[in-house]
Amino acid sequence: MRDTIDRADRASMLLLMASGLSIVSYVFVGILLFALAASLIVVGLGMLPETVLLLRKLAGIKRRQVGEWSGRRIPEAYTPLTGTLVERVRKAVKDPGTYRDLRWLVLHFFYGLLLLYVALPLWVIGALVDGVWCGLLRRRAVVLPLIVRLAALDARWSRALLKPSPDAERNAELxxxxxxxxxxxxxxxxxxxxxxxxxxxxxxxxxxxxxxxxxxxxxxxxxxxxxxxxxxxxxxxxxxxxxxxxxxxxxxxxxxxxxxxxxxxxxxHPPILTDRGLVGAVRALAASSGLEVAVRDDGVEGGPRAPAAVEAAAYFVMAEALTNAAKHSGARRAEVELARAATGLRILVRDEGRGGADESGGTGLLGMRRRVAALDGTMEVVSPAGGPTLIGVELPCVW
CATH class of the missing domain: 1.10.287 (Helix Hairpins)
Incomplete structure (x- = not known):
């Protein structure tokens, strides 16, 4: 039930934002018509590219909302508005993305408000059931899924209107x-x-x-x-x-x-990597770190080894993470986990220190991120104030 309520709350937020964008789109249509009229008399020609850029920002807001709701991002595919004023106007007029966004803007004005009007009575019923009849009625179990369905409908319609053509999508991804x-x-x-x-x-x-x-x-x-x-x-x-x-x-x-x-x-390149392999090298690193470090291996030791560059990057990342933990976190214990995944090597370093690690505060985390990015890997740092600090790294490789 808790998950249903949370999802309904997020659905309500999506519907409220959709209604807000509908109202903004009403105002924006007037701005767009004024820009077109001004462009026809040449005097306001410079307004058209700027208005199109503003339209792209509005569509981008909706793309992000739908992406956060559904977990699947909507790619963008636009022609960059660069060059002289005449070139920018020509690109804005000829870009298929402009007409795609205009179509979404006009239609969203109607279906965004329509979904809001349908959702309003559901919110009222949900509030009454919550506040007055919660112990007598169970209608809330019906109300919440309806709100979620309305949000899903808004996301589906918006995705269909804003999604670029397959060719444009491939070009945008490229x-x-x-x-x-x-x-x-x-x-x-x-x-x-x-x-x-x-x-x-x-x-x-x-x-x-x-x-x-x-x-x-x-x-x-x-x-x-x-x-x-x-x-x-x-x-x-x-x-x-x-x-x-x-x-x-x-x-x-x-x-x-x-x-x-x-x-x-x-x-x-640490010779210990060649002699003992990654897991053995990490255990030796943990023993000399000054912390109580628990090393967990999930299928890395004993199987095919990762490429030397991947092992070296993993070793240096863990060495830097443990060094930072020993120097700055105030922790006495840490955990290191290495796991073999279908897409590559996964690493997790955790310490129970004071947290608050900031990449802008020094070169350690930045150097780790650059080393990981050089191998097309990803790195995530979670370090709230008060701890714990978790550093997750994934390095792609073929086993």
Missing amino acids: AERVEELTVTRAGAVAAHGAELRRIERDLHDGTQARLVSLSMRVGLARRAYDKQVAAAPGAEAPDPDVVRRLLDDAQDQAEEALTELRHVVRGI
Whole structure:
């Protein structure tokens, strides 16, 4: 019953918005007629493209309402109104989407108000049954489905009027896909550039500096050794402890440089992924994260492995998520789940910290999103104030 009431409430909201758009469409028809009249006398020619753009916004509002109600979006297919004034007017007049929106606008004015008039008595009956006769009558079980059916009727009619032709729909989906790929490509290029700068910075500030220091210490030790060998009989020889200390320092510097190099290599592609696989690498990552991390595997370990790029992206995403949880969330425990899906690899990282993670507050989440987008994946962050924080990632791949 609770689900029925919630759906009826959403249906009522859809019908109210439909009636509001019907009233707006009545006003907008007058604006459109005025724009057409002004365009005929040339003086108001510039009003026509702007009026068409406003019409597109109204139709877009209805598309979003129907999409939220039904769970299926209505694609848009318009000719961009660019160029000179004459070109914009010509495109606005020749665009099939303009006439499709006009048809919807005129018809919606009638059926939107009609559905409202039918829904009004149902709302009154529902209110009376709720407030007065709830314990005596059960008519509400009939009223609510009727309201839902009216909303479904409005959504079905609006979809039929606003949906573009199959060719236009395919072109719109293709254009949307190209735009999405353009954005993800820019993000991938930015992420790649940031990764190269990080590697360069690590090599310059860490490994290179240690190798320079190592070279200096080896040089000093060699000079001290040569001086001792070349010392004349009876002359004071250098202290062997000094040479020993210089050699010890050189060895320490060599080991630190090797450590820095291993760190850089792990930042490019962690060798542990090759050795243990993704699940084993994540378990090792969880053990060293500083948190109590429960790792759950749903069919990833033991089966065919994902491509190396997908495994590397998944590993870095989980590493960044656990690092953020340890540094900023205040949580002591976290959960990591890896699941094999028909479309690819799914990841869920959850911590019971304070929440409030904000992508605009730093580069960690943004870098994760760019890395995922570079592989055409999706990432969702849910982090209300007070927690918990959930990061869900899906990386497409063929198993």
